[in-house]
Amino acid sequence: MSPLTLRSRTTLTAVVLVALVLGTGAWVLLTTLDRQLVAASDRASRASLGQVVDQVGSDGLPSVLRSVDDDGVAQVFASDGTVLAASANITGRGPITGMAGSTDVQRRTFEGPDDQETETYRSWVVAAPTAAGDVTVVVGSSLESVHEASRRLRTLLLVGVPLAVLLLGVVVWLLVGRALGRLDRIRAEVDAIGPDQLGRRVAEHGARDEVGRLAATMNRMLGRVDGAVSRQRRLVADVSHDLQSPLAAQRLALEVALRDPGAVDAGELRSGVLGPARAMERLVDDLLVLAAADEHAPVVASSLDLDAVVLDEAARARTHTDVRIDTGRVSAGPVRANPSELRRAVRNLLDNALSYAASGVEISLATTADGVVLDVVDDGPGIPPDERGLVFERFHRGDRSRSSEVAGSGLGLAIARTAAERAGGRLDLVDDDGDRAGAHFRMVLPVLPSEP
Known part of the structure; x- marks a missing residue:
């Protein structure tokens, strides 16, 4: 049996949770x-009981009690069972059984009149004193209206929920389904x-919801993949180009x-043979x-x-x-790095400067x-503005470096920057704003803390 789809699971979960809550x-x-309706009925019966007790105490008790509503009953009877007064709906009926002998206000439940046997009444009972002796006062209200209201609401809920x-x-x-449909379209487009x-992109509809952000994320990922594949293809082409010349010379x-x-x-x-x-x-x-470096190989560092x-x-x-190589401004520089990587970085910077220098290279530390x-500055033609952002790209070489006068594979500066970053520092191309000719590279490394 195949598992439920995400759409089915989501719908089923929502339905079950809402059904439980409702x-x-x-x-x-x-x-x-x-409970509220019964409490309201009890309060009305208690109020009516007080009115009947007042009438008993004032000797103004009528034979027909009208202090209860149409759904209520009221009765006053003596200890021998003689009914002294009753509400109109139970006139002529004997005393309500089981009610005599009460001395305190009590709440009782009893069946209704003979013609309404199915009704249940909640009543208040109290013994009231008179000149002829104590009498029992019973006032009750029918629970049928309460039950009817509950039944109607229950029916509505059974249908409505x-x-x-x-x-x-x-x-x-x-x-x-609509949201997953957009996701499925994204999946189909990516697939x-x-x-x-790799230049294709997923269609974005401008929505700022989760699916829209996913489409934007997929496009950014496709852009990174496209860039990585393009760099890989350029790598293969450049390596093939750089290997072709020495192989041809050897052959x-x-x-x-x-x-x-x-x-x-x-x-x-x-x-x-040996040169190539x-x-x-x-x-x-x-x-x-x-x-x-790409594999994040651990750095074996030491102080130097x-x-x-x-x-x-x-x-x-x-x-x-x-x-001319000027090292007059080189002073102490204690650092912690991989010796071979750092030496390669310094050599690449110096070789790059010598390849383009007109008459001299200045090094300061x-x-x-x-x-x-560490600053390495040459007095060569400098780097054109449109190439300044590309000098650290792998296999990038300017037009002049493609000539036979300048050797190199275009990896020197990329390796130098990688070595600086693996040592916890950085390598940048400094913009001197026309103050001097040539290129100015600056490597900054953390200072080796002095031992206490």
């Missing part, structure tokens, strides 16, 4: 109404979006060596670093001096370039209230 409310209403529950069930069924249709060098081994210089062959191999190795290594790393990388770079701040 049923309980109906029972409480009937019980309360019955099921109708109300049924109507509620229909309304809930329709409303839930119809294929890998090549060419090997084919030349195989065609005429004696004509190929060993040094040129090594350069033609190193480029591919760097690319694969960079991809592994980013993959580890960032100034020592900066000076080491600057010394290394001076052996491969004629560009200082400890401030914000943390350990």
Whole structure:
């Protein structure tokens, strides 16, 4: 047996709960109404009893008592059973049995007159003194009107409560069906979006309810998926592009060596094979670093001096370039980070600056209230405004970096920012507002707390 649908479960739950609430409310209403009507009847009988007792005490007792309403009865009889006075509806009847001998006000229930045997009366009984001796005064009211009112209300509730529950069930069924219909349309639209249709979006009707917010959330999720797939496709394309050149260079060098081994210089062959191999190795290594960061691999951190790393990388770079590297403003910078990741970040920043510098690169390192701040500034052409938001994107390279003059895969700055973030810091491109030429990158890392 298949389980109930969400629509059926929701409707059934609403119907059962409302039926219980309405049923309980109906029972409480009937019980309360019955008690209130009986209490009102008792108050009227008690008032009439007081009037009859006053008449007995004043010796002005008429033979027909008119101090009760049409549904009530009243009777005064002596201790020997002689009826002294009675209401018009029981005139000629003997004393109401079981009532004599009462000395205090009591509430009794007794059957009505002979022609109304089915009626039940609630009465008040009291013994009243007279000159001829004590007499018994009985005043009662019929409960038939109370029962009739309860029966009518019960009949209305027996019909009205099921109708109300049924109507509620229909309304809930329709409303839930309408809401779930919108959800089903969203499901169908999302299910119809294929890998090549990630640009499609779920139709939004402007509603601010839960379904409308779900549609907006689905569209935002589709946007993120579209962006992730686009980045993955660009990654494949860029990696293929970056691997194609060194592979082609290696193949060419090997084919030349195989065609005429004696004509190929060993040094040129090594350069033609090992150089592209190193480029591919760097690319694969960079991809592994980013993959580890994407997988949130734990950071193996230790205490180190960032100034020592900066000076080491600057010394290394001076052996491969004629560009001036100024490290005169490098001071102490104690931090806690992964040494290899931080060294790679500093190297990438410095290599990026050297690739674009016209004559010099300036490096400064200082400890401030914000943390350990590393600034790397070159005097190159700078970064165009339309590319400033893309410099940290993976495989992003400006037009000049696509030329053969500038090496690199476009992953250096992305790796540098990832390393800074994994160390608890950040890496930003600083906007100098035209104060200086070139690009200005700033890395801020938390200061290593001094030991007590």
